[in-house]
Amino acid sequence: MEAVKKGTTIQSLQIGMGILDIIAKQGRPLKFTDIQDLTQITKSNLYKYLNTFTQLGILYRSKDTGEYILGSKIIEYGMAAVDQENVIDRISPYLYEINEKSSSTVVFSIWTHNGPIIVKDINTNRGFNIGAQIGTILPITSASGKVFMAFMDEQIISDWKANEFKQISSEMVTHLEEERIIVQEKGIAFAKEPLVSSVSSVSFPVLNYQKKLLGSVTVVGFTEKIPTNENHELSHYLIQVGSEISACFGFTAEERE
Structure with a gap:
């Protein structure tokens, strides 16, 4: 297997982790518009990120308010870490x-x-x-x-x-x-x-x-x-x-x- 070059990164993964970091630092449920204001990511791209994270359990979206918080999977990772x-x-x-x-x-x-x-x-x-x-x-x-x-x-x-x-x-x-x-x-x-x-x-x-x-x-x-x-x-x-x-x-x- 070819060694990974030092400094090589996946930009989309960096963006996704940046979104999670912003949500975590706010310490409160955030609406889609709140997250967009904080990240300045286009609506279509942000929706894809949030939808993916929600399906994976990394984020949780309230059915009542539509607000996002950290999901059970991220808590599971944290406890394991x-x-x-x-x-x-x-x-x-x-x-x-x-x-x-x-x-x-x-x-x-x-x-x-x-x-x-x-x-x-x-x-x-x-x-x-x-x-x-x-x-x-x-x-x-x-x-x-x-x-x-x-x-x-x-x-x-x-x-x-x-x-x-x-x-x-x-x-x-x-x-x-x-x-x-x-x-x-x-x-x-x-x-x-x-x-x-x-x-x-x-x-x-x-x-x-x-x-x-x-x-x-x-x-x-x-x-x-x-x-x-x-x-x-x-x-x-x-x-x-x-x-x-x-x-x-x-x-x-x-x-x-």
Whole structure:
């Protein structure tokens, strides 16, 4: 087989990946016109790309709104790339337990270069809008975002932090930096209505024996049901179960100190 020449590329593939990159970076569902404005690709060509990606499961197009988001196949690739499938298998029983205990939606998020993304959700009430779903990239102001800010390697998240900080006030940046230290100490993060009005969240990290963050587990529900500090009964439970989950991967509570 003839060796591929260095620098040889397939232009159409580059264009297609560019479209996916733009959709991923927006972090929200996009209409066809939105994508065209962002890519400046002709309607006929863009339709072919989007239709192909949708058929392959790389993109998902809502039947109700016609908007596009990242599809299940891209999530599958992402989980395979960071070897998270086994993590999800091992923590799933805990997610169901937390869901039953809290009577609220429970999601598990992992890191991508665009920020934390939801890859698993346990939601017994599908009519309840938490403002996110599998494939949603979470902001730094969310409870999960705060966990990643607190426990991920600073070099890995530096670009993400810089981009996120551009979208919030300097006062909020200062508050988040102060809160980061508390999240590291307590092992739990809180966020009041970061995505949807009346919906708040509480999150804890899943760490391994190398003190590396494997992901975050987040409880999302009506604001009045979600704790705002570590003294709440549900917070005590989540800190405890969080320690149990991390212990499955060789992490011990003493290592956080």
